[in-house]
Amino acid sequence: xxxxxxLVAVPAALALALAGCGGSTGTSGAGGDTGSDTGSxxxxxxxxxxxxxxxxxxxCIGLVTDTGNVDxxxxxxxxxxxxxxxxxxxxxxxxxxxxxxxKDYAANMAQFTDNSYDAIVTVGFLMTEATVAAAEENPETKxxxxxxxxxxxxxxxxxxxxxxxxxxAGYAAGFLAGLMTETDxxxxxxxxxxxxxxxxxxxxxxxxxxANDAVSVQTVYHPAGDNAxxxxxxxxGEARKQLAQDVDVVFGxxxxxxxxxxxxxxxxxGAGESVYCIxxxxxxxxxxxxxxxxxxxSAMKLITKGVTDTLxxxxxxxxxxxxxxxEAGIAPYHxxxxxxxxxxxxxxEEIVAQLQDGSLETGVTL
Amino acid sequence: xxxxxxxxxxxxxxLVIAAAVLVAAYAFNLVRGDIAPSMFGAAWGYAIPxxxxxxxxxxxxxxxxxxxxxxxxxxxxxxxxxxxxAVSGSMIVGVLAxxxxxxxxxxxxxxxxxxxxxxxxxxxxxxxxxxxxLTSFYLVSGQSLPGVIPNVSVPLLSQIPLLGxxxxxxxxxxxxxxxLAAVLVHLALFHxxxxxxxxxxxxxxxxxxxxxxKVERLRMVNVxxxxxxxxxxxxxxxxxxxxxxxxxxxxGRGFLALxxxxxxxxxxxxxxxxxxxxxxxxxxxxxxxxTGGFSIPPQLTATLPYVATLxxxxxxAGRVRPPGAVGQPYVKKDQ
Numbered sequence: 248x249x250x251x252x253x254l255v256a257v258p259a260a261l262a263l264a265l266a267g268c269g270g271s272t273g274t275s276g277a278g279g280d281t282g283s284d285t286g287s288x289x290x291x292x293x294x295x296x297x298x299x300x301x302x303x304x305x306x307c308i309g310l311v312t313d314t315g316n317v318d319x320x321x322x323x324x325x326x327x328x329x330x331x332x333x334x335x336x337x338x339x340x341x342x343x344x345x346x347x348x349x350k351d352y353a354a355n356m357a358q359f360t361d362n363s364y365d366a367i368v369t370v371g372f373l374m375t376e377a378t379v380a381a382a383e384e385n386p387e388t389k390x391x392x393x394x395x396x397x398x399x400x401x402x403x404x405x406x407x408x409x410x411x412x413x414x415x416a417g418y419a420a421g422f423l424a425g426l427m428t429e430t431d432x433x434x435x436x437x438x439x440x441x442x443x444x445x446x447x448x449x450x451x452x453x454x455x456x457x458a459n460d461a462v463s464v465q466t467v468y469h470p471a472g473d474n475a476x477x478x479x480x481x482x483x484g485e486a487r488k489q490l491a492q493d494v495d496v497v498f499g500x501x502x503x504x505x506x507x508x509x510x511x512x513x514x515x516x517g518a519g520e521s522v523y524c525i526x527x528x529x530x531x532x533x534x535x536x537x538x539x540x541x542x543x544x545s546a547m548k549l550i551t552k553g554v555t556d557t558l559x560x561x562x563x564x565x566x567x568x569x570x571x572x573x574e575a576g577i578a579p580y581h582x583x584x585x586x587x588x589x590x591x592x593x594x595x596e597e598i599v600a601q602l603q604d605g606s607l608e609t610g611v612t613l
Numbered sequence: 614x615x616x617x618x619x620x621x622x623x624x625x626x627x628l629v630i631a632a633a634v635l636v637a638a639y640a641f642n643l644v645r646g647d648i649a650p651s652m653f654g655a656a657w658g659y660a661i662p663x664x665x666x667x668x669x670x671x672x673x674x675x676x677x678x679x680x681x682x683x684x685x686x687x688x689x690x691x692x693x694x695x696x697x698x699a700v701s702g703s704m705i706v707g708v709l710a711x712x713x714x715x716x717x718x719x720x721x722x723x724x725x726x727x728x729x730x731x732x733x734x735x736x737x738x739x740x741x742x743x744x745x746x747l748t749s750f751y752l753v754s755g756q757s758l759p760g761v762i763p764n765v766s767v768p769l770l771s772q773i774p775l776l777g778x779x780x781x782x783x784x785x786x787x788x789x790x791x792x793l794a795a796v797l798v799h800l801a802l803f804h805x806x807x808x809x810x811x812x813x814x815x816x817x818x819x820x821x822x823x824x825x826x827k828v829e830r831l832r833m834v835n836v837x838x839x840x841x842x843x844x845x846x847x848x849x850x851x852x853x854x855x856x857x858x859x860x861x862x863x864x865g866r867g868f869l870a871l872x873x874x875x876x877x878x879x880x881x882x883x884x885x886x887x888x889x890x891x892x893x894x895x896x897x898x899x900x901x902x903x904t905g906g907f908s909i910p911p912q913l914t915a916t917l918p919y920v921a922t923l924x925x926x927x928x929x930a931g932r933v934r935p936p937g938a939v940g941q942p943y944v945k946k947d948q
Contacts, residue, residue, distance in 0.1 A: 470915035493647075
């Protein structure tokens with residue numbers, strides 16, 4: 248009798264806790280009007296005066312962040328810098344809105360479309376649906392969705408999703424790891440087993456094996472679904488286990504779960520001397536400073552360059568398609584510039600160049 | 614000597630199981646010395662917060678109070694510990710703040726569920742919602758801890774092969790406290806006056822009341838003090854096992870601890886073993902995924918912990934009985 252209480256209570260409590268979190272993120276009210284900060288960059292090169300955006304001559308760029316700020320040292324900041332560069336280059340107008348609540352995506356985009364902006368950049372895959380809907384409603388405005396893959400059958404000429412070859416980023420990082428390892432054992436601590444993560448992981452493995460065919464790669468994905476990218480404790484535990492099994496380079500790819508792994512490696516004995524870690528997506532030297540003791544590089548999506556290039560395309564004519572494929576590479580070595588031997592650096596550089604010009608295939612199939 | 618043999622004959626089944634597990638563990642270590650210690654280490658690392666949290670549940674329920682808010686207590690403590698340490702620049706201040714927050718959260722549950730006689734399940738759920746809300750709302754990124762909680766290794770004990778390596782070295786003092794806490798709560802619960810009173814209050818409060826025990830006061834004290842263990846579990850998550858605070862980073866560990874408490878039949882040492890078992894199943898699941906070799910799809914190995922839980926619960930079903938008065942606020946009949 249009593250124990251049946253748990254059968255009801257535990258799931259009910261879970262459900263309520265989850266519901267509770269849905270209602271309590273970010274500021275309340277109309278974030279689009281009141282709760283959002285509208286950017287005003289007074290830096291030279293572009294204007295923030297959007298009163299004459301309806302004018303054919305003036306190219307106006309608006310950027311809507313995913314819930315986060317343009318100085319988040321991650322996706323939002325990279326996209327923001329790309330848009331700034333494009334606006335400077337085109338001598339156009341640029342403004343951004345920092346979204347406070349996921350419910351405000353549409354309202355924030357509407358602030359730009361109402362003002363006859365020419366191009367709108369939306370950041371992050373969470374905005375995918377909102378971006379497609381806005382693009383359908385505003386055929387005159389060009390939309391660029393960073394890291395957004397659209398479903399088959401999306402046929403809009405004013406919309407492109409900027410995606411990145413994760414497998415290439417993983418391949419380059421894996422190649423470096425394969426050259427750096429002393430024990431010939433590499434580890435990967437990953438988030439959920441979904442296509443972008445798998446592409447990073449398989450690219451890493453192929454790259455490592457291309458560099459060093461004696462290498463073995465230990466791969467582990469987070470088993471649970473909804474918190475797979477937000478479990479740093481699990482990530483740290485797995486990294487610790489891999490290190491104990493002689494792994495000396497750990498690739499942490501999976502949001503906060505992967506970051507947990509990086510931080511654990513940074514705390515380990517010999518961090519930065521005999522054991523190293525590699526980050527993902529953006530240059531994690533900036534996003535996870537705690538990982539700096541071991542972080543030799545990050546498998547990086549070149550978001551800034553991709554956004555700038557795509558905005559230039561938007562200004563001059565038509566998008567190349569519903570998806571635009573950007574470039575991938577690896578982040579700077581920072582303090583490990585001297586640790587990594589010159590011949591390793593030049594080999595990795597060559598690999599990155601070959602990947603980017605298409606002469607080298609990663610061999611990743613999902 | 615005689616006492617020892619009566620004790621042994623009274624606890625024959627657990628002793629036989631423990632011996633079998635130990636033999637199996639050393640045998641595994643002999644066969645796969647390359648991975649065994651790290652797997653046991655991973656199991657223990659996974660189990661540490663579960664042990665602490667399960668003890669919170671055991672103390673609460675043994676006193677007759679369901680604590681479904683352990684998840685929230687841990688989350689609040691993880692938050693407070695991390696940010697107080699980051700802002701104050703002192704790890705010890707952060708740890709104390711985390712434990713203090715656990716106490717306050719325990720006190721909240723005590724006041725609502727015991728003093729105000731609110732439905733205990735709802736009080737716990739309220740605690741969880743408040744914890745998720747507050748910690749998500751006040752979360753700021755870009756903070757980092759001023760240091761790490763140093764690892765300690767216990768003299769002599771850490772020399773024991775395998776066991777010493779897993780339990781008594783290479784971990785922080787929180788891990789040692791978890792072991793000590795399980796033993797102490799066991800001794801206190803079954804071999805002390807406080808324990809007898811607590812169990813009486815949880816089984817049959819009106820009889821305890823007749824015998825002159827202040828039911829409400831004992832429940833409030835127990836639930837509040839148990840909060841410090843939840844606080845320590847939270848501190849472990851954000852300051853020791855990882856060095857960061859993320860939204861909902863407890864990731865269901867508070868609820869898992871309740872399941873472990875039930876699997877452990879509301880007994881501290883059994884809950885301790887169950888947490889270890891759970892940790893080991895998890896370590897096995899990831900090891901299978903990691904080494905590959907077996908042609909088992911990862912989706913299947915990922916279900917291993919859940920399958921194991923089902924099996925254990927099925928075996929234990931019907932044999933475990935919760936404390937008699939759990940979930941019922943105590944109201945004096947003749948008032």
